[in-house]
Structure formats: structure tokens, C-alpha cells
Amino acid sequence: MTLWTPDPTFYPSPRDAAAAPAERYAYVVAFDRQAARPDAIAVLDVDPSSPGYGGVAGWTDLPYIGDELHHFGWNACSSALCPNAPHPHIERRYLVVPGLRSSRIYILDTKDRISPEVVKVIEPQELAERAGYSRPHTVHCGPDGLYVSALGGANGQDGPGGIAILDHQSFEVLGRWEQDRGPQYLAYDFWWHINHDVLVSSEWGTPSMIEDGVVGELLLGRKYGHRLHFWDLRKRRHLQEVDLGDQHQMTLELRPAHDPTKTYGFAGVVVSVEDLSASVWTWYRDNGGWQARKVIQIPAEPGDPDDLPDVLKPFGAVPPLVTDIDLSVDDQRLYVSCWGTGEIKQYDVSDPFNPVEIGSLRAGGIVRNQPHPAAPDLALRGGPQMVEVSRDGRRVFLTNSLYGSWDDQFYPDGVGAWMAKIDTDTFTFDERFFPHGDDFRGLRPHQVRLQGGDASSDSYCYP
Numbered sequence: 001m002t003l004w005t006p007d008p009t010f011y012p013s014p015r016d017a018a019a020a021p022a023e024r025y026a027y028v029v030a031f032d033r034q035a036a037r038p039d040a041i042a043v044l045d046v047d048p049s050s051p052g053y054g055g056v057a058g059w060t061d062l063p064y065i066g067d068e069l070h071h072f073g074w075n076a077c078s079s080a081l082c083p084n085a086p087h088p089h090i091e092r093r094y095l096v097v098p099g100l101r102s103s104r105i106y107i108l109d110t111k112d113r114i115s116p117e118v119v120k121v122i123e124p125q126e127l128a129e130r131a132g133y134s135r136p137h138t139v140h141c142g143p144d145g146l147y148v149s150a151l152g153g154a155n156g157q158d159g160p161g162g163i164a165i166l167d168h169q170s171f172e173v174l175g176r177w178e179q180d181r182g183p184q185y186l187a188y189d190f191w192w193h194i195n196h197d198v199l200v201s202s203e204w205g206t207p208s209m210i211e212d213g214v215v216g217e218l219l220l221g222r223k224y225g226h227r228l229h230f231w232d233l234r235k236r237r238h239l240q241e242v243d244l245g246d247q248h249q250m251t252l253e254l255r256p257a258h259d260p261t262k263t264y265g266f267a268g269v270v271v272s273v274e275d276l277s278a279s280v281w282t283w284y285r286d287n288g289g290w291q292a293r294k295v296i297q298i299p300a301e302p303g304d305p306d307d308l309p310d311v312l313k314p315f316g317a318v319p320p321l322v323t324d325i326d327l328s329v330d331d332q333r334l335y336v337s338c339w340g341t342g343e344i345k346q347y348d349v350s351d352p353f354n355p356v357e358i359g360s361l362r363a364g365g366i367v368r369n370q371p372h373p374a375a376p377d378l379a380l381r382g383g384p385q386m387v388e389v390s391r392d393g394r395r396v397f398l399t400n401s402l403y404g405s406w407d408d409q410f411y412p413d414g415v416g417a418w419m420a421k422i423d424t425d426t427f428t429f430d431e432r433f434f435p436h437g438d439d440f441r442g443l444r445p446h447q448v449r450l451q452g453g454d455a456s457s458d459s460y461c462y463p
Contacts, residue, residue, distance in 0.1 A: 004089045009452040010078045012462040014258040014329045017078065017391045023450040024050070025057065025114070026388075026397060027095060028419065029069035030443035033404045038062045039069045040443055041095070041108060041116055044419065044435060046397075046450075054433040058115035059441075062106060067099030068404055071447050073139030073457055075107075075146060076168055079194060082461035085143035087168050094119070095449065096146060096166070098136035100403070101211065103127055103156065105136055105148065107171050120171055128154040130173040131164035135207045138189050141168075141457070147177065149190050152207040159206045161187025178231075182238030186225040189253050192233055194459050195260040199231040200283065202251045202267060213405040214311060220273060222246035228254075228267060228283055230290045242292045244281060247274045251281075255327040255334070255456065257352070261463050264352050266334060267292065268325040276300035276315060278322035280336060282352050295355050298322065301341050303367050311409050318366050321410070323402055324386050328393040329455050333424070335387045335396055340410065342368050342383035344398060346427055359427035363420060364400060366410060372420060374434040382407070382415035388448040389455035396422040401444035417444050 011017035024047040031039040043058030062069075075094040080087060095116055097106040103124035108116035127133055133150035140147045146166035153159050162184070163177035178184075186203035193200075203225020204210060209218055218224060226249060228242045244251060248269045256265030264284040271278055280296035300317040312318065321340030327333070327349070334347040334355060342365020347355040361384075362370040369379035382400030389396050398420045401407055407415045418436035420429055449457060 006081060006088055007076070007091050009092045010081050011453070011458065011460065012078070012081050013460050014331070017453065017458060017460070018329050018393065020391055020452065022392065023390060023452055023454070025451045027116070027449045027451070028399065028445050029072055029097060029447055030417070030440050030445045031068045031404065032065070032443050033407070035066035038065055039067045039099070040441070041097070042440060042445065043114055043116070046421070046433070048432070054435060056435065056439055060108065060115045060118065063118060063121070064102065064104065066102050067104055068101040069446065070098055070100040071138040072097040072449060074141050074449070074453070077141040077453060078458040078460050079141060079143045082143040082194060090168050092453070096139045096148070096171070098139060098148065100135055100137060103134045103136060122171065122173060126173050127164060131176045133162060133164050133176070135161070136164070137187075140191065142192075143194070145174065146171070147190065149187055149201070151187055151204065151210070157206065157208045159187070160185045161206065163190060163201075177236055178238070179235065180237035183241055184229045184238055188225060188251070191254045191256045191265065192459065193256055193260070193263050194233070195461055196263055197233040198263070199233040200254055200256065200265065201229045201231065202254050203227050204250055204252060210403070211405060213409045216311070219249055222249060222273060224249040225251050227251065228290075228292055240290050242283065242290055244269065244292060247272050248279060249273055252323065253325050255325055257331050258327070258329050258460060259331055259463055260460050262331070266325055266327060266349070266352070268322045268336065270321055270323060271319050276317050276319040278320040278338065280322065280325060280334070280355070293353065295353055296336065296347065298336070298338060298345070307367050309366065309410055309412050312366070326387040326389045326396075326456055328389050329391050330393055333393060335389060337384040337387050337398070339383040339385045339402055341365050342370050342380075344384040344387070344396070344422070346424070361422065361427065361429060363398070363429070372418070372434050373429050374431040375436070380416065380418060381411045381413060382418070386447045388450060390450060391453060391455065393455070394424050396424055397448045397450075398422070399445040399448060401446050404444070407444070415444060419445055
């Protein structure tokens, strides 16, 4: 008789995840802006005791061009230990990697190899025909399947966007998740309070609104997303929308509390059209319904129009552009990336309604081009963009590219390619870890996933 035991990288609780062994590798998607060569998965050595620390240990080119790889995830994670999980013995083995421009989804095997191997490609036609979606964006592993958000409907340009469900093991597209979407039309990120059967989703825009850059008329016309949507996770139906106000354009990243007994979380807003500030909001349940409250506001910084890209010259200021946020597994620290000003901020969020800023670092930025301390003579473009926090909360990883067409608008001289690591105990950059330039072989790095899980890829069912 074979004794099956759960994957050791599945953790019943946030406490167990934080106490687990540290990651040795980081998986990073990197894309070719010119779509002349394949995008790739770069595998970075993040073990400080390794002779190859800070370097590229593995590399996998994808079989096609023009994908623009984006927010990828694992096929399975700690949610497999939830009481209602139908696959408790599945492995955290495969990376599920969507191409935001091509609408392909790649499945890569990481087991017993440093460079992952492509084992399956889900073509755009399958996603469109079986789920009615295109432009897959974000992947999360749930107890009953793989959830993949998509920005567009089947025609690839318009909405509604939504969520497709894939099988954990065959990776077949099972269909559309929503049974009743209510007023929801725009899509972006999603997460859940899994023990409370609640899913939360956010809004960006349809493919035609975003894929060629920010459309000034749409932004000033307040047409990008500015709502949160709350859903019955089990019944797959829309319950409530919360409008943050149409001046708050592009409600993007969602980070719910990891403690499964809690029903609050954080949402990042890219820009206010009233003053170019950015903000972070806390959502919470109150009297049986849902509300959201602005808890962080980050002002724009003055800038000489001669130093600004065309899109910002009329404003004479640099917006922070909060494009990612990440919450530590113990729910004590929130990290906020200000891609426009080139800043990463650290907040104490032990009281989620009263965050306190406790740290700030600069790298890149539209005007500053702040260098990394490991290369003080190298002016950096781009800024802290994607943020990933280790399970124990002691390390934060950053990459600098947002999205090809938006990179070009805000950094017309190019964003280059770089990745950085912050030691959170001192909140300083690790000078031994600074892969950049040719390390990424001419590609632009985007999202990071850590071996064995990280702060934004797992959900837990036990406190």
C-alpha cells in the first residue's frame, strides 16, 4: 500500500509557511518588447550561501514569440489542504504562465530540474471557445481548480473580462467561473477570503483600453476601472460592488489578509486624476456588507516638464503610480511600489485601518534615475514595480518593468532590465544581489515567484 502525504510546500497556516525553509530559487518571467524572439523564464539563484548567488541559474525560452508573459502562478498551493479540497495530494510542481498579448497559457514543469520544461500550451482558441475570454492576466490556485483572470472577452478587444477555471492536473479549460456577473464588466486581479466563501475582484480596462498604452482621453474621462467587486465564491455569483470614486483610476492589485479568520484586505489604486496621487484602500465587512476606506495617500512629486515624458509634460509632476502592493504572510507589513517616482515603501499595517510608513528606498524613477548601491554609477530607468515577499517576511524582491507599451510611454528612453532584493530587518538593498542588463539577455523582467511559495501565491484555511 502506498502512503500518500501532502506536498511539503503546502502549509496549513500562515505561521507554518513563515517557519518553513527559505527559498533557493526565484522564477522570473521576462519578455521581449519587440516580439522578435521568445519570452522566457529566468531562474535566479537566491541562496546567499551559493557561489552563484545573485546570478541566473536556469533559463527556459518559450516556443513562440509575442506572448508578453505576465502574472503567473503555481498549479497547486496551500489551499489544497483546505477541508473542501478535492486534490489534497497534488504537487506544487507546474508553473502556469499566461501571455497577456498572445492569450496563450504555458504549463512548465519544475520538478527535478533548474530550468523548467514546457509540457503543455493552451492556445487562445481553447480559452475563447470554452470560457469566452482572452488576454489572461493573473493565476491563483484554489482548492477546486486553477483560477485565471482575463481582461477581454472572446474577441480579444472588448469585455467583459472575468475568470476562467482550469483543471489542476490536465490543465483543460473547464469554462467560465461566473454564473452571475451582475454589473461587473472590467477585470484585473482577484483574490478571496477562502474560509468565508468570498471572492474579491478589481478593475483595469479591456484590451483595447490598455494594450497600446494609457489613453489620455479615457484616463481624464475617468473610464478606467475604479471599483471592487465582491462575489459568493461557492455559488459564483456577484454580491456587491464598491465604487472608490471615478477619480481613482485603475484599481489594480489585491492583497487579502493571510489569516483565514479575517475579512479585510488592501487594494492599490494607480492614480487620482484630481492630483496625480496614488492610494491604498482597506476593504472590510461591515453589517453584512462590504466597504472600502482610503488608508494611504501618496502625493505626486514636482517635475520640470523638460525632464518628463510627453504623457506627463502638461502636468509638471511625477505621479507615484502605485502598480503593485504585497502583504507579508504575518499580515504585519505592506510593501507599496511607486513605479513612477522610483520608490518602494514599507508600512506597518498591524492596524489595517491606520498604516504607518516605516521605511522607504529609491531605485530608478522617471526623473531621478536613482542607482542601486551595488552599481552607484549606473543610472536606473524603470522603478520598483512587481514586489514579492518571502514567506518569512525577511526578503523582498523587486523587478522594474510594468507592461511594454506603458514602459515606453513613461520611460521613453527605455526601462532597461534589473532586479533587486531588500533585507527587511534593516530595510536596505542587498548589494550582493543585483542581476541587471545582459543577465536578462535583452528581455524585460516582470513578475517573480519563489520556490515553495511566497506572500502572494498561497491562501490558507487554518489560522
